[in-house]
Amino acid sequence: VTLLILRYASEIVNRAVLFMVKKDEVRGLGQFGIELKGKSADQIVRNIKLPLNQPSLFLSVIESRRSYLGALESNPGNTYLVNELGGEMPDAAVAIPLVVDGKVALVVYGDNLPERRPIRGMDTLEMFMSQAGMALEKALLEKRIAELQKEQR
Numbered sequence: 001v002t003l004l005i006l007r008y009a010s011e012i013v014n015r016a017v018l019f020m021v022k023k024d025e026v027r028g029l030g031q032f033g034i035e036l037k038g039k040s041a042d043q044i045v046r047n048i049k050l051p052l053n054q055p056s057l058f059l060s061v062i063e064s065r066r067s068y069l070g071a072l073e074s075n076p077g078n079t080y081l082v083n084e085l086g087g088e089m090p091d092a093a094v095a096i097p098l099v100v101d102g103k104v105a106l107v108v109y110g111d112n113l114p115e116r117r118p119i120r121g122m123d124t125l126e127m128f129m130s131q132a133g134m135a136l137e138k139a140l141l142e143k144r145i146a147e148l149q150k151e152q153r
Helices: 002-009 041-047 057-064 076-084 122-152
Strands: 015-021 025-032 049-051 068-070 093-100 103-111
Touching: 002 015, 002 025, 002 103, 002 122, 015 057, 025 041, 041 076, 049 076, 057 068, 057 076, 057 093, 057 103, 093 122, 103 122
Parallel strands: none
Antiparallel strands: 015 025, 015 103, 025 049, 068 093, 093 103
16 A cells, blocks of 8 residues: 555656654654765654654644645744655645544655646546555454454354
């Protein structure tokens, strides 16, 4: 699922990072398009940890469970993210949550650096994320049913 999300994201943005939502933070999982001179972008992304007790794009998307498209607000969380991803502030960014069982499990972040083209086609990625969330919910339910059936035997 994570690879498919990044593949779909590559259709609408130049670079993207997939974040896993934990209880009190988001953590980088994978990326495409991030280029950092003399550093491994994959390693940098996996080391990104943003706490959910301070304002950031992620906190907003997780609390609302709604996608975001626009400029990044000036706050410590967003500044940290921008610095980790090379230090250049994008004109616009997108963040789309993947909701499973009523909770945000993943957030895909994307922007169009370095070219700064407008971000178009976000609705397709939103639909895919919604479908992926439902597929994961179905898998969880099937697993729970199998476990309950095992207990009853």
